[in-house]
Amino acid sequence: AAGVIQSPRHLIKEKRETATLKCYPIPRHDTVYWYQQGPGQDPQFLISFYEKMQSDKGSIPDRFSAQQFSDYHSELNMSSLELGDSALYFCASSGGTDEKLFFGSGTQLSVL
């Protein structure tokens, strides 16, 4: 069965650069959630989308933005990267007859 796909798997950026992370939900899932997990820390909820509209907002910095597109994939845009942005970013999707969350493998972002 298809799973949640995230790209890229790894990303290395320098301070003040921008990064775009992508999340492709399971087919027919209409809800996407983004989480940030710093080294040795718990996942922190960033933002979620339902039917291409923002549905909930967590601790997402103003430097970050996200959107969900017509094909339900989502992109997390990160600007003016800081060293503290180095983390594992993963997304999850739900929807259709599946009320459970399905998680992607994450994108490991390293800011140098």
Added chain:
Amino acid sequence: AQSVAQPEDQVNVAEGNPLTVKCTYSVSGNPYLFWYVQYPNRGLQFLLKYITGDNLVKGSYGFEAEFNKSQTSFHLKKPSALVSDSALYFCAVRDSRNNDMRFGAGTRLTVKP
């Protein structure tokens, strides 16, 4: 690689009764174990975690979980369920040696009045 299993898709309990949501895990190193709750259209909320120390961990909203190394389990419990506890519950595990998190598929808890 680590993995976690939640054997029950759904758990139904009556209000006031004790509840248990089951979780078993597999990890090569020492486990860091977590429980999260998700309410409709919301992101995950942290409930509790086990890193080291006492096997019985107390968390938010009166929940607790017991780490059982021999059974590789980390079941979530609450002595007296509330209707407002009805939600999706996710167990997660991380190997102490890396930052890679694995979530269970979730268990739908329904507490009936």
